[in-house]
Amino acid sequence: MENERKLTIARAMAEAMAQEMRIDPSVFVMGEDIAELGGVFGNTRGLLEEFGKERVRDTPISETGFIGAAVGAAQDGMKPVVELMFVDFFGVCFDAIYNLMAKNTYFSGGNFNVPMVLMTSTGGGYSDAGQHSQCLYGSFAHLPGMKVVSPSNAYDAKGLMTAALRDPNPVIYMFHKGLQGMGWLGTEAGAITHVPDESYEVEIGKAAIAREGRDVTIVSIAQGVHHGLKAADALAQQGISAEVVDLRSLVPLDRETVRASVAKTGRLIVVDEDYHSYGVSGEIIATVTESNMADLKAPPRRIAYPDVPIPFARVMEQHCLPNADKIAAAARELCGAPVPA
Amino acid sequence: MQPAKDTLAWMYEKMVTSRRFENAIEKIYMEGKSPVFNMADGPIPGEMHLSDGQEPVAVGVCAHLEAGDVVTATHRPHHQAIAKGVDLKKMAAEIFGKATGLSGGRGGHMHIFDAEVNFACSGIIAQGMGPAAGAALSRQIQGKPGVAVSFIGEGAANQGAFHEALNLAAVWKLPMVVVVEDNAWGISVSKEASTAIKRNSDRAAAYGIPGHYIPGNDPLKIYEVAGEAIARARRGEGPTLIEVETYRLAGHFMGDAEGYRPDGEKDGLFAKDPIPVMRTSLLADGSFTDAELDGLETSAQAAVDEAIRFARDSADPKPEDALTAVFA
Known part of the structure; x- marks a missing residue:
């Protein structure tokens, strides 16, 4: 066990996306600061270098615009991964999330699917106050039409991300900042776990x-x-x-x-x-x-x-x-x- | 760019189809709603936003679109859906809330979705803009042909989603065309009272993209300008914003007393009803005979009759099917 490779949740998320992007050309990633910077919370690090600006794109600070765009791209056969930097920002884009992303499958009677992943950071404990520290997962889980996951460790983080990317439905992927493994944020050591090299899924909906x-x-x-x-x-x-x-x-x-x-x-x-x-x-x-x-x-x-x-x-x-x-x-x-x- | 004769015939027939469809819906909508008007009663419950008068925009734009192109529409979508080629029978059945409807009755009139022709709606103002930008992005990333057209009303130009999506489309040079149907009214609030500038097409300058204003609800002029914009998008030269002056001959929704309209406004609009105007013009320039136009109207009416009959004869959905199709 000593020699097992251990990863942070941030690294595990990025690895899952990279592995899926290698085999599925419809997967692309967009959000604020996710390309050059690799994500404020590190979870897209390395993707720009491997996949280029076409599939890994920094967006303007326009959450309604680019989350709405992800819905349109998903309905057109792509699998977008979009990042809402802090879940607290849902106030500026919730229409795209719960009126479009979560309802278009139902409203279309299954005519259209919306296979996309919306990843977003949650949680506080580091004095960022009430517009950058909430969890809000209950608010998302309350509204029908989207799956909601949140890993506690890197093994699950990779497997849940892979499962989310292969799911034909919209998945809200909520990663807790205190578990993310960012040096500057403080990290729960228990979240850094062994992560197999190969791609694998952790079933969504299984505790x-x-x-x-x-x-x-x-x-x-x-x-x-x-x-x-x-x-x-x-x-x-x-x-x-x-x-x-x-x-x-x-x-x-x-x-x-x-x-x-x-x-x-x-x-x-x-x-x-x-x-x-x-x-x-x-x-x-x-x-x-x-x-x-x-x-x-x-x-x-x-x-x-x-x-x-x-x-x-x-x-x-x-x-x-x-x-x-x-x-x-x-x-x-x-x-x-x-x-x- | 003048449309060829068969395109003109198509435009006229689709305009008439749309109007006759709305006439039929309007009549049926009132069944069971008198003497007391209750929106929940009758064979077609719920809100009903008719598109009478706005047909030129839909046909002038959609004449340039293929089934593979994407359209996002609004809470007032019937004319756009008909022009895009949405299955009229299934659409009628959806509006009636029948099992045979496009979505099995889950969506209704504000949520018309037909994947066969890449047509989607949102009942929320300006919220078709983001998805249209995304569909355009999808084509750009995949190197696949196709443009995305987002139809919105003039009131939507004051929404954040309008500006966010236009900026996104411009900065990424997406194959997208935004068509603003300016019917002058956001429910009861006039464009003049709600909008700081006279023409929303001027807002294109804020995003460094072309903006065009088309006065007069003229299908041929719309055809010409939309054709250039769509061709430009197909060439990979980026988005265009078009605003069209059009007329809302009906209320915002059925049951709207329209007390906010200035005296005589409706009479003036009916005098400019684009369907008789187009008929007169097609006859005057000799491009069509009375018999030809009558034939197109007969064919339009037959399609509407068939669709309405299909919707009426279809069964209600099973109530418990409400619990299905939440997830793929």
């Missing part, structure tokens, strides 16, 4: 058990998975065995894996860096309570971002974000375990 356990199920996605794993380590020292479910996809949602895990543990904590209300945490809890109420030994809990805009000041933002301590405390309460000295 993973990131850690097996017996006593409590921690369900999350992206950065939250790492918080969950750290909480599980701490809980293990107290004899509490936590299972961590990495959703990987929100649309489609692997409800069966969640239900099966809770059926085993009887306790559920959802860790959600998106806003608390009307979002993913509520959906996961409903998934269990609608059909598996009897499995629950305690009311489900959620560790989510409170319903406030994301503040700048470090202490304020960190107060609001989910973390391993909050998860472990909730798990102890659910399991009736004492707070360790």
Whole structure:
């Protein structure tokens, strides 16, 4: 294992795109600063050099224009990958996303397909404040017609990107900035994992058990998975065995894996860096309570971002974000375990 | 560039087809909606935006297009769809919300999609612009022939998507033509009250591309200018912006009382109705006989009758089919 090649999520994403571009001439990439710069978050690095300006193009700062253009190109037989630099910028282009990209397959009765990937960065924790730090994946997942994925590690990042590029549907590919492996941003070490050289897919809509356990199920996605794993380590020292479910996809949602895990543990904590209300945490809890109420030994809990805009000041933002301590405390309460000295 | 006789015949027949189609839709739309008008009632529920008077734009432009060329249309798409060659029977059935419709009833009149002739719509103002630029980009990257035409209304020129897509098309020199149908009204707000400049075609200067204004709702002039723009796009010389003065002979949508129109405006517009104007002109210059034009009108009416009959006779979709086709 020592000699296994490890990659960051940024590198894994770029590798998946490059490998697919080599075999599929319809794939092209466009967005702000994705060509010369290789992406603000590094995920298109090396593509311009290999594939040239025709297939790897910097766009004007015109998200409505170029995301709308991706829809038109996809309907015309191409497979565009477009980058919305920060998901927070969806406010200037959501019509192209949810009224065109997500609806044209349905409105056309399958007459047209819209095979495209919209990749976008999510997440905070580095004092970028509330227009550059949100997750917002629940907002995308709420609206029908687009698949939504978000990897927690480089292995999944590559496989999900390859799967997204081969999917005949629009896929929102959300990468968390705290996992991206950019030196200047700080990185979760657990996101840097072994990535096979060859091309492979990770099935969209299939969750993973990131850690097996017996006593409590921690369900999350992206950065939250790492918080969950750290909480599980701490809980293990107290004899509490936590299972961590990495959703990987929100649309489609692997409800069966969640239900099966809770059926085993009887306790559920959802860790959600998106806003608390009307979002993913509520959906996961409903998934269990609608059909598996009897499995629950305690009311489900959620560790989510409170319903406030994301503040700048470090202490304020960190107060609001989910973390391993909050998860472990909730798990102890659910399991009736004492707070360790 | 004068159209050949067969092209002229095609233009006249498609204009008449479009008008007769709208006449039929207008009549059927009102079934079940009187004495109380409720948009949800009758064989054709929902909003209905008729294109009466705007036919010259559609035929003048689409006369230059092949099935492989791309058109994006608006919430008022019937004339554009007919001129582009969208299947009239399936389109009628879609407008009725029938299972045999283009989209099995999922889209309705504002969402006409026909992949056979590369025709797509958006009911959101100016949101056909980005997709048209993208289709043009697709052809450019692939080195495949074809142009993309985005039809919009004059109100759309005040939308961000208009400017973003025009800039994109210009900076990448895409094979795209933007055709603004200036019917002078954005629902109830006049162009004068909403738009800082008189002619949107002047906005082409902001993107360093040609801009043309065509007054008079004249199909031959539209044919000429659009022909040059489309040929230019096909040669790889980039996009063109065209604004056409046209007339909205109907309300914004059916049920619109049109109280915002100045007194006498509608009468003046009907006096300039482009279909009788074209008929008179084709007869006056001797290029067509009465019998020839009557024949084209008969053929147009037959196509409309067949389409309406098909739509009426078709079955409703299965309700539960609403849950299908979200994903490919």
